Amino acid sequence: MAAPVIAVIGGGQLARMMAPAAGALGVHLRVLVESADSSAAQLVVDAPVGAASDEQAVRDLVRGVDVLTFEHEHVSDDLLHDLVRSGVPVHPGPHALLQAQDKIVMRRRLTELGAPCPRWAELSRDPATARTELAGFLAAARDGSAVVKTSRGGYDGKGVRVVRSPEEVDDWFAGVAAGGPTLLVEEKVPFARELAVLVARSPSGEVRTWPVVESVQRDGVCAEVVAPAPGLTAAEAERAREVATRIAERLDITGVLAVEMFEVRGAEGSEPEILVNELAMRPHNSGHWTIDGSVTSQFEQHLRAVLDLPLGDTAPTAPWTVMVNVLGSGLDELTDALPGVLGQFPDARVNLYGKAVRPGRKLAHVNVSGTDLDDVRSRARAAAALLRGE
Amino acid sequence: MAAPVIAVIGGGQLARMMAPAAGALGVHLRVLVESADSSAAQLVVDAPVGAASDEQAVRDLVRGVDVLTFEHEHVSDDLLHDLVRSGVPVHPGPHALLQAQDKIVMRRRLTELGAPCPRWAELSRDPATARTELAGFLAAARDGSAVVKTSRGGYDGKGVRVVRSPEEVDDWFAGVAAGGPTLLVEEKVPFARELAVLVARSPSGEVRTWPVVESVQRDGVCAEVVAPAPGLTAAEAERAREVATRIAERLDITGVLAVEMFEVRGAEGSEPEILVNELAMRPHNSGHWTIDGSVTSQFEQHLRAVLDLPLGDTAPTAPWTVMVNVLGSGLDELTDALPGVLGQFPDARVNLYGKAVRPGRKLAHVNVSGTDLDDVRSRARAAAALLRGE
Known part of the structure; x- marks a missing residue:
C-alpha cells in the first residue's frame, strides 16, 4: 500500500502544526490554504490555494485521498454529505460536524444525551417574538444578564454577546430576519x-x-x-x-x-x-x-x-x-x-x-x-x- | 527584520528532521535536495533540486540566506571558502568542516590538541611504501589486525576495512596511486x-x-x-x-x-x-x-x-x-x-x-x-x- 494521504481544509496554524506529526508518521498531507503564504502553506509541500467555500477546490483537494479532515468547521454540510455519498471518508463526519457548526443543534443534542449544559433557549426568527423571548429569559436570569449567540459562524469570541436588554442585539435580530443564522440565548454562568x-x-x-x-x-x-x-x-x-x-x-x-x-x-x-x-x-x-x-x-x-x-x-x-x-x-x-x-x-x-x-x-x-x-x-x-x- | 532563512545542503532524513524545528522557530528552510521526492523534499516547501557538487546550484541556494549549513560533509572546500569570502555565513565553517571531511586532517588536529585517539598513521601515496608502512603497523598491533580508512568520502561503514595483511587493501592502494584519497591506518581498539x-x-x-x-x-x-x-x-x-x-x-x-x-x-x-x-x-x-x-x-x-x-x-x-x-x-x-x-x-x-x-x-x-x-x-x-x- 502507498503511504496514506490526508486532506485538510484550512491553512492556519492548526493545519501547520499537523505537518510535523504527518512527517513523523510518513503520511502525506494535502492542505487547502486560503493563500500561498498562509501559516500552513509555509510548512506543507502539497498546499493548493482555494477557499473552503469553493466546491470545486474541495473536490480537487479530495481526489485520491484516504480521508478528509478539517482545521475549522466552516464548510458546507451539503458538500460534505455529497462527498461521503461518493465514497470519500470524511472525519469527523458531517452528521457530527454539524454539532460544532450549529450551536442550537449542539445544545439540543447535548440536552438529549444528558450532558450538563447552561440553561438555554432558541430564539424565534421573528424579531418581535425573539425580543419577547429574550426579555423573558433575562427577567429570569440571576443577575439580569445573559449570553446571546449566533447559531453559526462564531469563533474566538465572535458571534457571542453578553446582554442586559434585547435592544443590544437588535442588529442580530435584523440579520436573522434577513436570512442570517438564528440566535440562541444562554444563562451567563457564574463560573469559578x-x-x-x-x-x-x-x-x-x-x-x-x-x-x-x-x-x-x-x-x-x-x-x-x-x-x-x-x-x-x-x-x-x-x-x-x-x-x-x-x-x-x-x-x-x-x-x-x-x-x-x-x-x-x-x-x-x-x-x-x-x-x-x-x-x-x-x-x-x-x-x-x-x-x-x-x-x-x-x-x-x-x-x-x-x-x-x-x-x-x-x-x-x-x-x-x-x-x-x-x-x-x-x-x-x-x-x-x-x-x-x-x-x-x-x-x-x-x-x-x-x-x-x-x-x-x-x-x-x-x-x-x-x-x-x-x-x-x-x-x-x-x-x-x-x-x-x- | 524578516524571518531568518537557513540554506541546507543535502535532502536526506537529517534535513527532513530540521523542518519541524524550523517551523516552530518561524525560520525559513531552503534545502538543496538530490531529487524532488527525496526525504527532505517531502517536508520542505522551498527545496530546489540539485547536486551538492553543482557549484551553480549551491550559489543559487545561498542567494539572500542568513546562513548556509549542511546535513553531510561532502561539499567542495574551495566553493565554501569562496562563499565565505563573498560574505555568506557558512556554519560550520570550511576550516572546521575539513576535519570531518578528511580523517587524516582530523587525526592530526586531534593529536595536536591532546584529545585521546587510537594509535594511527598516515600511509604514503606510493603503493610500495604504503604496503611496508602498513605491514609495520600490523606487526606492532596487539592482535595482528588494524583498521584502514580512506581519508575522504567514507560514511556509515563505507571506506573502512579491518585488515590483517596489506594485500587486503591492494585495490585502495591502486586507487590512491590513481589520484584517489590517501589512506590512514588505525589501531583496532579492543573497546568495551x-x-x-x-x-x-x-x-x-x-x-x-x-x-x-x-x-x-x-x-x-x-x-x-x-x-x-x-x-x-x-x-x-x-x-x-x-x-x-x-x-x-x-x-x-x-x-x-x-x-x-x-x-x-x-x-x-x-x-x-x-x-x-x-x-x-x-x-x-x-x-x-x-x-x-x-x-x-x-x-x-x-x-x-x-x-x-x-x-x-x-x-x-x-x-x-x-x-x-x-x-x-x-x-x-x-x-x-x-x-x-x-x-x-x-x-x-x-x-x-x-x-x-x-x-x-x-x-x-x-x-x-x-x-x-x-x-x-x-x-x-x-x-x-x-x-x-x-
Whole structure:
C-alpha cells in the first residue's frame, strides 16, 4: 500500500502544526490554504490555494485521498454529505460536524444525551417574538444578564454577546430576519474557572482523553492553559472526562474533540458542578500544551484518529505544562524576539505560526514544563511577553 | 527584520528532521535536495533540486540566506571558502568542516590538541611504501589486525576495512596511486562499547552538551542508542563531555558536533579510557533520541546554533530513552506497519523518513522513553522489528 494521504481544509496554524506529526508518521498531507503564504502553506509541500467555500477546490483537494479532515468547521454540510455519498471518508463526519457548526443543534443534542449544559433557549426568527423571548429569559436570569449567540459562524469570541436588554442585539435580530443564522440565548454562568477536556476517538471506537486542563480566556480568546487543571479532585476530573467521552461517543465524533467547560463552585465542601460550554471537532488551542507536555500531541492523535490508526499514549511528560498564547505583538516580526526569549528561557518551547502581526491575532504560543507551577507559569508568561514585544 | 532563512545542503532524513524545528522557530528552510521526492523534499516547501557538487546550484541556494549549513560533509572546500569570502555565513565553517571531511586532517588536529585517539598513521601515496608502512603497523598491533580508512568520502561503514595483511587493501592502494584519497591506518581498539557525545556550539561561543549516550553499531551503521549511557561514572561522563567540548572549541566548530568514542576498560577498579573515533559536524544518528527525550532536540539546536541564537536546554525529559534504527525492511511501505506498531506500543515515538525500501537503508527510527531501561529497550526493539516487517 502507498503511504496514506490526508486532506485538510484550512491553512492556519492548526493545519501547520499537523505537518510535523504527518512527517513523523510518513503520511502525506494535502492542505487547502486560503493563500500561498498562509501559516500552513509555509510548512506543507502539497498546499493548493482555494477557499473552503469553493466546491470545486474541495473536490480537487479530495481526489485520491484516504480521508478528509478539517482545521475549522466552516464548510458546507451539503458538500460534505455529497462527498461521503461518493465514497470519500470524511472525519469527523458531517452528521457530527454539524454539532460544532450549529450551536442550537449542539445544545439540543447535548440536552438529549444528558450532558450538563447552561440553561438555554432558541430564539424565534421573528424579531418581535425573539425580543419577547429574550426579555423573558433575562427577567429570569440571576443577575439580569445573559449570553446571546449566533447559531453559526462564531469563533474566538465572535458571534457571542453578553446582554442586559434585547435592544443590544437588535442588529442580530435584523440579520436573522434577513436570512442570517438564528440566535440562541444562554444563562451567563457564574463560573469559578474554565476547564477543557480534549478527547480523541477513532472510527473504530477507540477513545483517549488527555488530563483535564484549566483554560483562561481573554475577550473570548484562549490566552493561557494550565495542564493539568490545578486543584481538581480525582472525582471531578473523572466526571469531566466521562462527559467528554460520552459526547464523543454519542455524537459519533472522530478525530480530536475539545470540550470547553465551566466549573461552578457551590457551597463549601460540595463538589463543583461542570457545564459544557462549547465543542470544537479538531485540534484546539486548549491542546497546544500536548506538543511538548504529552507523549502524543493532539495533532498526531488527530491524524491517527482520522486514519483509524491506533491512538497514542496521552500521559503528561512533566508534572506541569503551561501554554501561553501570543495574541498580537508590538514587534514587526516575532523572530526578532528570538535572541531575547531563547536566551532568557532556555527551556521554553517557542512555536511561531509564521503570520503577519495584527492586533489580537494568534501569532504564536509558548510551552513551559516543570515541577513548580508558579515558576512554570511565570516563565511561560514572561516568554510570551517578550514575543509580544513587551 | 524578516524571518531568518537557513540554506541546507543535502535532502536526506537529517534535513527532513530540521523542518519541524524550523517551523516552530518561524525560520525559513531552503534545502538543496538530490531529487524532488527525496526525504527532505517531502517536508520542505522551498527545496530546489540539485547536486551538492553543482557549484551553480549551491550559489543559487545561498542567494539572500542568513546562513548556509549542511546535513553531510561532502561539499567542495574551495566553493565554501569562496562563499565565505563573498560574505555568506557558512556554519560550520570550511576550516572546521575539513576535519570531518578528511580523517587524516582530523587525526592530526586531534593529536595536536591532546584529545585521546587510537594509535594511527598516515600511509604514503606510493603503493610500495604504503604496503611496508602498513605491514609495520600490523606487526606492532596487539592482535595482528588494524583498521584502514580512506581519508575522504567514507560514511556509515563505507571506506573502512579491518585488515590483517596489506594485500587486503591492494585495490585502495591502486586507487590512491590513481589520484584517489590517501589512506590512514588505525589501531583496532579492543573497546568495551561505543559512546557518543553530542555538543552544540554557536559562533558566539556558547556551548551545550547532551548526556553521553551508548551507541551500538551494526556493520558500521548506528543501530541503537541508549541515553544516557548505562553505568557511566560521573567522572567518565564529565571526561567525555570535556573532550567533546574541547574539540568543538579548539576546532572552532559551529552547529551540532557528534563525537563518537570508544570506551576501553582496563583492570578491575581502574577508570575506563576514552578514545575519539569519528567526528560529524551536523545532527547525527546518535542524537535522534533528543527529538523525544530531551527538552531541545539536536535539530532545533543546530538551527539555533548556526543562526547564533541562544542554545536550548539539553536536559533529558525521562530517565531513559532508547532509539532503535530501522535499517531495511521486509515491507513494501513502512506505513503498512503503523496499525501494528502504534497498536502494540502506544507510547513509541515512530519517525518514518519517507524513503523507498532498500536493504540496509536507514528508513526510520523509533524512540521509547521510560523509567525501566530493560523494558524501554525491549519495547523500542520490538517496535522497530515491526517496522522491519518482522
